[in-house]
Amino acid sequence: MGIGDDMMWRAEAYHEYKRTGKKQRPYRKESNQYGSFLKDVWKNTPWLDFDNGVGFETHPKNNKRWYHNKTPYTPKIAPYDFTDMEEMFYKLNVQKYGDYVLINPDAKKSIFADNKKYFKWQEVVDLLQDYTLLRAKPNDAFIRNTNGQVNFTNLTNIPTNNVREAMIMVKYAKLVVTTEGGLHHAAGQMGVPCIVLYGSHQSPLRTGYEGQINITRKTHCNTDGLGCYVPKGACQYCEQAMESIEPGEIAQLVRENYDKDKTMV
Numbered sequence: 599m600g601i602g603d604d605m606m607w608r609a610e611a612y613h614e615y616k617r618t619g620k621k622q623r624p625y626r627k628e629s630n631q632y633g634s635f636l637k638d639v640w641k642n643t644p645w646l647d648f649d650n651g652v653g654f655e656t657h658p659k660n661n662k663r664w665y666h667n668k669t670p671y672t673p674k675i676a677p678y679d680f681t682d683m684e685e686m687f688y689k690l691n692v693q694k695y696g697d698y699v700l701i702n703p704d705a706k707k708s709i710f711a712d713n714k715k716y717f718k719w720q721e722v723v724d725l726l727q728d729y730t731l732l733r734a735k736p737n738d739a740f741i742r743n744t745n746g747q748v749n750f751t752n753l754t755n756i757p758t759n760n761v762r763e764a765m766i767m768v769k770y771a772k773l774v775v776t777t778e779g780g781l782h783h784a785a786g787q788m789g790v791p792c793i794v795l796y797g798s799h800q801s802p803l804r805t806g807y808e809g810q811i812n813i814t815r816k817t818h819c820n821t822d823g824l825g826c827y828v829p830k831g832a833c834q835y836c837e838q839a840m841e842s843i844e845p846g847e848i849a850q851l852v853r854e855n856y857d858k859d860k861t862m863v
């Protein structure tokens with residue numbers, strides 16, 4: 599599962615824990631297997647117990663995830679607590695920049711993620727130079743924008759060692775700008791304002807959080823707004839949908855939504 603899936607499962611498990619009073623661990627009925635290794639995103643989560651927890655299904659809908667294909671789903675929310683070490687990471691590496699927009703040009707290095715990738719991040723960055731723009735830069739080998747682009751100019755890299763360090767940068771951001779995926783889930787979980795580039799592959803009706811600003815496109819593969827029906831692999835319509843998102847459109851949304859809470863007071 600991807601990081602977003604892990605976060606959605608974690609929140610479902612939280613509500614199951616609240617309901618039953620019993621700690622949970624990931625379980626996949628189809629293969630009769632417990633997920634045994636502790637992922638970074640699941641660390642410091644008191645309602646999970648990877649040895650003795652009650653098995654909680656990771657693929658409950660016909661052996662698929664909650665939001666599979668055209669199934670509408672609203673991700674649940676669960677609290678995140680960061681460790682002192684993680685807070686220290688923020689204090690040592692990020693706090694000095696003051697208020698910032700977290701720009702996330704990175705995407706998982708996987709063919710399944712290709713339909714969600716965006717190629718005009720540099721132009722977005724160039725249009726927003728009057729803001730402090732930070733990037734939670736992942737390990738190059740693990741995550742990478744399509745076409746192998748890892749370097750951007752005028753975007754401040756904060757090297758992160760794991761997803762939780764990226765998540766604490768989400769926590770303290772004024773605004774997050776990202777394609778649909780792990781960091782949009784992190785922002786949604788923590789109630790941080792977020793502009794999400796959906797295009798047509800995934801849909802806010804399946805992975806969206808209340809209050810997020812979603813850039814969506816209806817295409818031949820997504821006529822009902824519930825996402826792409828092409829099962830797996832590259833989809834030309836999804837590619838075109840992402841291509842149609844103009845950097846100016848994103849920059850305008852940043853200007854309209856940065857500090858929105860303050861201006862509304």
Ligand SMILES: [Zn+2]
Nearest residue numbers: 819826833836
């Ligand atoms: Zn598509």
